[in-house]
Amino acid sequence: MTSTNPALARDIDGKAISAKVLDEVREEVQVLARQQIYPALAVLLVGEDPASEVYVRNKLLRAKEVGIRSLEYRLPEIASQNDVLQLIAQLNADVTVNGILVQLPLPAHIDEAAVIHAIDPIKDVDGFHRENVGGLVQGIEVLTPCTPSGCMRLLQETCGDLSGLHAVVIGRSNIVGKPMATLLLQADCSVSVVHSRSVDAPTLCRMADIVVVAVGRPQMIDASWLKPGAVVIDVGINRITTASGTRLVGDVDYASARTVASAITPVPGGVGPMTIAYLLKNTLVASQLQRGVRTRHSMPL
Ligand code: NAD
Numbered sequence: 224m225t226s227t228n229p230a231l232a233r234d235i236d237g238k239a240i241s242a243k244v245l246d247e248v249r250e251e252v253q254v255l256a257r258q259q260i261y262p263a264l265a266v267l268l269v270g271e272d273p274a275s276e277v278y279v280r281n282k283l284l285r286a287k288e289v290g291i292r293s294l295e296y297r298l299p300e301i302a303s304q305n306d307v308l309q310l311i312a313q314l315n316a317d318v319t320v321n322g323i324l325v326q327l328p329l330p331a332h333i334d335e336a337a338v339i340h341a342i343d344p345i346k347d348v349d350g351f352h353r354e355n356v357g358g359l360v361q362g363i364e365v366l367t368p369c370t371p372s373g374c375m376r377l378l379q380e381t382c383g384d385l386s387g388l389h390a391v392v393i394g395r396s397n398i399v400g401k402p403m404a405t406l407l408l409q410a411d412c413s414v415s416v417v418h419s420r421s422v423d424a425p426t427l428c429r430m431a432d433i434v435v436v437a438v439g440r441p442q443m444i445d446a447s448w449l450k451p452g453a454v455v456i457d458v459g460i461n462r463i464t465t466a467s468g469t470r471l472v473g474d475v476d477y478a479s480a481r482t483v484a485s486a487i488t489p490v491p492g493g494v495g496p497m498t499i500a501y502l503l504k505n506t507l508v509a510s511q512l513q514r515g516v517r518t519r520h521s522m523p524l
Contacts (some may be wrong), residue, residue, distance in 0.1 A: 232455070234482040234493075235377050241312050243495035244376065248503050255510065256290070256469045262510035263292040264322040264348065265314050265502075268334065269307060271299035277324045282324070285499050291506055292318065298364040308341050315343040320350035321510035324502065345513055348505040353397065357454050359405055364519045371403040373497025374435055374456050375410065379485050381454055382433070386411035391428050393417045393474075394437035394442065399458055424448075436474040445479040455480055455487040458494050 244267055252262060259333045264286055268279050279295070286293040296314075298306055300475035307329070314320050323346045329335050339347075358365035362473065371463040378385060381424035390412040400416060407414045417424045428434055436444050449455065449500040459474025473490035481487050511517035 230482065232481040232487045235381050235454075235456070235486050235488045236417070237373075237377060237488055237493040237496045238522070240377060241307070241373070241500040242378050244373075244504060245285065245289050245502035246290075246498070248442060248500070248507050251507055251511075252290040255507075255514075255516065258516070260510060260514050260516065261292055261319075262321050262506050263294060263319055264324065264506045265294045265296060265297045265320045266326065267298070267307070267310060267314075269273055269298045270330050272328070275328075282499055283504060286503055286506070289503055291503055300330055302330075302333075306335065307333060307338055311338065311341045314488050315341075315346065318513075320346065320501075321348055321513055323508035324348055342487055346509055347502060348383045348509055349398075350402070350505065356397075358479045359402060362409060367406070368398055368402045369501035369505060370399050370458060370494060370498045371406050371435075372501040373456065374403060374404050374494060376501075377456060378433060378454065379410075385433070387413070388432040389413045389415070389430060390433040390435065391415045391417055391431035392429065392435045392437070393424070394439075394458075395423060396437060399437035404438065407433070407435075438474045440474055442476040443474050445476040446483040449480060449483045451482070451483055454484040455484045456494060457490055458497065459487050460490060480494050 255262065266279055266282060273358055283293045283295060301322060311323065314323050323395055325338055326333060329338060330493050339351045340353060342352055344352045347355055347366050355365040359367055392404045393399050395416050395418045401502050404414050404416050411441045415427055417427055422437045425448045429450050431450060431453055433454050434449065435456040435458065441461040443450060455475055457473035457475040461472050463472050471491050477489060508517065
């Protein structure tokens with residue numbers, strides 16, 4: 224859906240752009256197949272969280288569509304941390320497995336950080352391992368968190384060159400806010416990060432050409448936070464209950480924000496589909512790095 228009213232922001236179509244990314248991945252997977260290289264992604268689910276079940280199912284389905292082999296591992300809710308670590312050690316040692324994804328959250332008795340850091344960094348397709356986080360900050364090509372990578376692609380497709388633009392990232396989580404800010408810096412933006420302790424966040428935000436929101440609070444950002452013409456990326460996914468039932472909304476008040484912004488991601492259909500596309504892209508890149516088909520390069524400082 225694109226706005227036909229020039230006074231309203233146009234939608235940034237995450238479904239269409241993610242389809243483009245998946246096509247690129249599929250093409251490169253076919254090139255690798257001609258060299259007898261078959262990328263494989265192992266997905267580990269511990270317990271029976273219904274939302275995690277849906278995420279895992281979607282990831283496996285998309286992997287199949289682009290020709291990436293996927294392996295599903297399930298452990299019961301009562302599995303010990305040692306059980307999980309043993310399985311990861313086995314997957315690390317298996318040369319036919321290129322990517323390892325542990326679906327989060329893990330049951331409360333398992334230390335998530337210990338599990339993430341047990342994954343071989345070159346198979347860490349979520350990009351959460353501290354070695355990959357460090358590499359990202361230093362501008363070395365590493366496996367980079369999927370959601371911020373997907374947001375960067377949306378921005379590049381929308382704005383072209385981002386150099387010199389002022390970007391405000393709202394939220395400073397390890398999985399979205401911090402890597403997002405780093406990627407924007409690498410793309411030569413001037414970057415501000417706004418968080419729960421920021422003073423007068425709306426004023427800072429109104430200075431931004433680009434606003435990326437990852438807060439986890441339904442519809443918190445409205446038109447009053449935005450400079451006219453700003454490009455808005457809404458990472459939030461929140462289920463709210465209204466008189467007509469439940470529905471998904473972002474962290475941005477879409478109806479209000481689109482009266483001021485020039486382009487905006489809808490929820491759903493914006494950032495969501497990009498995350499899976501970049502998981503598969505990371506699996507491809509991981510297999511290329513492991514097989515020496517791709518070498519790491521450093522980004523310009
Ligand atoms: P998080 O809870 O880890 O972090 C939220 C951040 O928001 C914190 O850094 C906090 O400082 C900041 N914050 C809280 N209140 C604030 C306020 N009043 N003003 C400014 N900043 C404030 O959340 P997260 O994991 O980064 O996720 C954020 C949202 O993105 C959630 O809705 C989540 O569901 C969604 N998400 C979506 C995808 C996707 O694929 N689309 C992926 C990851 C997360």
